[in-house]
Amino acid sequence: MKNYFSVNDIDSVSNWISEANDLKKNPGAHSELGKNKTLGLLFFNPSLRTRLSTQKAALNLGMNVMVMNFTGEGWALEFDDGTVMDQGASEHIKEAAQVISQYCDILAIRAFATLENKDDDYNEKVLKGFIKYASIPILNMESATGHPLQALTDAITINQFQAKKRPKVVLSWAPHPKALPQAVANSFAAIAQRLEVDFVVTHPKGYELQDEIVGASNIEYDQDKALKDADFVYVKNWSSYQQYGKILETDMSWRISQEKIAATNKAKVMHCLPVRRNVVIDDAVLDSESSIVIEQANNRTFAAQLVLQKLLKANCQE
């Protein structure tokens, strides 16, 4: 594995889950692996869980960490080729990626979708730019179209809480006051289809994710039907992919309430966080035993640590 760019970089989801479970029992077992290796964290967007859990994972491996918030501490980058750079951007990604590669052993990057230009976002201008020009492994800390560290976390969490061999897993859209990227939903849908689960996505019409990721067979537009007998409900808002970046629906009845959970098979409720209470999920649900969002967030550390271990082993051994 050269980079961890998407869930497609996971060769065996079940093996990775099993390795992450081992690692969770003994996080310090490989504290020599990262010695004298440096992880660079580049943030083009805010971050809490990813910022702290990825650092924690690196520390567990004995790595050094250098954090850079690109906006604020740095300057605007240019991503297009051939531009006459007489406007806002001071540096081209060609130089930035090559240079940073010389100071770090692994480079983790967060760069959200802009939701302004579908092509730029779905071509992964920023992450693919770094992958193209960097000479070290790139770790995706949420890009325009995916959040594979979160998806690996989610797979670990479903495994941790599943009570039956083949649970029903529902990804449910929920309302939100702001237009959000599809990244988390994309990566969760992609990994869910590789798990031994019955996977259903439910959302209002117009919120279909990219065809290649979900496929028509998994969509149920009636949320009540979708939630019936669910063992896991993964709640997440996203903006429209078709009418790119638009909010098409504000119907608060899509909000996850106790009544909706009552109709499931005592489903466990998941969310990547941050979650807006009483907009996306009700207090009554989040404060009940149905919610496993805190345990889910805890698994972020071990997902990140597993990926860092694999990147170190594959790329950074002398």
Add this chain to the structure above:
Amino acid sequence: MKNYFSVNDIDSVSNWISEANDLKKNPGAHSELGKNKTLGLLFFNPSLRTRLSTQKAALNLGMNVMVMNFTGEGWALEFDDGTVMDQGASEHIKEAAQVISQYCDILAIRAFATLENKDDDYNEKVLKGFIKYASIPILNMESATGHPLQALTDAITINQFQAKKRPKVVLSWAPHPKALPQAVANSFAAIAQRLEVDFVVTHPKGYELQDEIVGASNIEYDQDKALKDADFVYVKNWSSYQQYGKILETDMSWRISQEKIAATNKAKVMHCLPVRRNVVIDDAVLDSESSIVIEQANNRTFAAQLVLQKLLKANCQE
């Protein structure tokens, strides 16, 4: 000690001073205590001394440190229960505190008074919210109503410089162009009353600190009378508690000048810093041997280290 929230968490001020003095002689003596332990630093406000001295203290103990500036690197938190979170805040403290607790062993937080809502500030919405929901020890790096790391530093500093058994210690208000919180004055007044000193507070009428903290007997409205025979003058501006957050007085004659110090018993001048020269204290005083503000700032490291050691020993031993 579960948390270090206020000076009330100090069981014996004299013992702590003595332990801090030992530690100052050999800061690396406990460099194994914090091994594989992680201190999270959360800043909701700017910081220089606290930021650097608390990190340094953690490094002296062999701890890892992760710093997060909540504004800028993160997003707005919601602190009230039951809110429909469809406005600015993206995450509730319930989730934030529980999640961060899983990535760190101790969590240090700075969250100043807003000076807009006395109840919110004096109920310590932010710090008490974290204490309520976090599962790890919380260390106060200045909250709405108190700055107990500073107060412990101040006690250590008075002990270091006191020339007589029972010195006279005066906390003097001074003018300032901006409305400042009462936190430093509150914590200093609280700890000063537990020291073997004669403690007097002087300020213009209307600047009384919260009753429970100071008590009428310690107030002297005439600054000249208060300063007479003082061995230590602790200078600090704060805004009105009664007319909450207001600036009631701009009389520059409250400024600490050489003339005022001349009327004391060769008093040592203290200030928590940053200090506005020639507004709060004159150049002539700060640049004289009367001033011990630099030595005082040095003690910040050892106050923080002592508190971290105690939190580690009480909460983080396997």
Add this chain to the structure above:
Amino acid sequence: MKNYFSVNDIDSVSNWISEANDLKKNPGAHSELGKNKTLGLLFFNPSLRTRLSTQKAALNLGMNVMVMNFTGEGWALEFDDGTVMDQGASEHIKEAAQVISQYCDILAIRAFATLENKDDDYNEKVLKGFIKYASIPILNMESATGHPLQALTDAITINQFQAKKRPKVVLSWAPHPKALPQAVANSFAAIAQRLEVDFVVTHPKGYELQDEIVGASNIEYDQDKALKDADFVYVKNWSSYQQYGKILETDMSWRISQEKIAATNKAKVMHCLPVRRNVVIDDAVLDSESSIVIEQANNRTFAAQLVLQKLLKANCQE
């Protein structure tokens, strides 16, 4: 060496180059030297290469690093003496420098020219203020008038790529949409004159650097004449020193194109980065084998490490 403020602090450029080359072969050779020593990095301006390479250098030496972005995480400092500080600045450099000296072993500072006040800039108000009041070594990470870590890097890079005993080195001004400081050009010109090279500076009239630094004999106003037979072309924009901070020339024909390089002796092209492509240097040049800007940036780590080693050895041994 008490501080590394300018290239004048380098006692022997050739020895330093040779030491840096040794260190580059084995960056971890002195990983115990910085043990229990703390490097503070203070940024008054954005930084990418300097931020990361200086941290990396410190990590190679086993040092702890504390980073502080003064704007954003801190507050405005006052640098003038005797000011009544009732305006924007909350803290005087006298206190800041003395206090930070107590938390760190070496303090690295970036503070660009404001380009508003020539005297303030060329008196190095910020860096010289820290040097005056700090009690620990100060490392210049680019100040108003110089960037000596860059210049040392540049000397190492010329040595690495020189094919003849006495190469011709040309510092060429190039256009830029923003007014930039003279710091990089100043330090490069200063160090180039201490190398065994034929050194020429070329720029439009009005862009003369400070007399003491370059001297009239090295200036050639005709860029084509200057570039003829050049072995190295160091490209950099700067604003006018005489008409301080002004942009006097926007003639794009000064841009470094393949045609211009064709007229040299297959010159290697250098730039401190970030570089605006197709404004300062053309894509065709940067993407050709002529460009050594990436290798040059790599040497930043070893220049910083060499300087840190020297500061540690001279100042921080118990």
